[in-house]
Amino acid sequence: MLKRVSLTTILLLAALAAIGWKYQQYLSNPWTRDGQIRAQVIQITPRVTGPITHIHIKDNSVVKAGDLLFEIDPRTYQAALEKAEASLAQANAMLKKAQDESHRGHSLARRQPGAVSQLTLTQLNNGVEAARAGVKVAQASVEEARLNLGFTKVSAPVDGFITNLNMRVGTQVVANQPVVALVDQHSFWIEGFFKETDIRDVSTGDKATVSLMSYPDQPLQATVESIGYGIAHKDGSTGVSLLPNVTPTFQWIRLAQRIPVRVQIEQLPPNIQLRVGTSASIIIHKVAPVTIEQIALKTQR
Missing domain, CATH: 2.40.30.170 (Efflux pump adaptor protein, beta barrel domain)
Structure with a gap:
């Protein structure tokens, strides 16, 4: 009986020592x-609106930075680019016309002083400046249309993993609305x-x-x-x-x-x-x- 009590006491003390040592290690x-x-999870978001025509990825696939993910129907944006380029050509023609008229007016004024009033010369100069501004606006429109056409091809910004891919060919994506998640590999x-x-x-x-x-x-x-x-x-x-919402808690805890x-x-x-x-x-x-x-x-x- 004494041996059993002694063995039990030794085991109990050993267990308490182990618990104490483990608690000290925890502290x-x-x-x-x-x-x-x-x-970091990147939300792949198209910059333009349109139906998807091609998908080059699969769900849970690995992609590298620059890989093409999907393509949006480019026809609308191609037409917009051609229209902007035509407007630029028209603006350049208007600038050429304004410059020619201004050149003729100033040449006539030099050959025959007083033949052209100062007000007319000022108006001709203003016409040239307005035409130049029109060219800059047209150039900006061309650049915007070219960017939108480029945005129809969506590429991976970083190396990573595609997840939660639910879109299919024909799905209408909306500009600035996330469509798929890309987990940054690094x-x-x-x-x-x-x-x-x-x-x-x-x-x-x-x-x-x-x-x-x-x-x-x-x-x-x-x-x-x-x-x-x-x-x-x-x-x-x-x-x-409008009162503060406070959760009740026990004071001694x-x-x-x-x-x-x-x-x-x-x-x-x-x-x-x-x-x-x-x-x-x-x-x-x-x-x-x-x-x-x-x-x-x-x-x-």
Whole structure:
């Protein structure tokens, strides 16, 4: 009986020691399971309106910067360009006519002083300036029409992954309305949410270890890139009768808020593919703060 009690006591003490050691490790190295893979997502948005005539991508495909994604019917914009070019030619003809009339008027005034009034000469000069302005307007219209024609071909701005592709040939796209998402291949990072009490000694540059739920047996080395400076306040929003909406809480419970910490993976193995929104666990290896005694000891040395 005594042996059983002794064995039980030893096991209990060992368990308490393990719990204490683990808690101490948790205090010195903050850990969270509330991590998520993030990346910059570019909303591919056409600059012009029209039906899609060609689609050069598939859902969940990989694209390179400059790759053609899809094409919009260019006929309307080709016609607009030709019309603008015709208006430019007409404006140039009007400028030539105004310049000829001004040249004749000034030549006659030099040969026969007084044959042409000063008011007429001024009007001729103004006609030339107005014609030049008309040419500039026509040139701008041609450039705008040429740009719109070029916008009928939509290309990838960066390397990345196409996702949530739902359009088909014949789909009417509207200018400045996003149609597909492009995940920037070179912008992935991990965002973890730590209790405010756990990050008091955490600073930029601290090392971290990331475990992806998709690859639990391949921990990744990472570095703390930044720590969030604020989070949204849930209470205080306007409610009924323009009064602040405050959620009731128990007075003896004071929950620590969670602050986002951004970490960057140092080197990604080729067999791991990061995906936006998937889960991760993060451990931050704090750098022990230097005490005044340690500074004094180093100074003495």
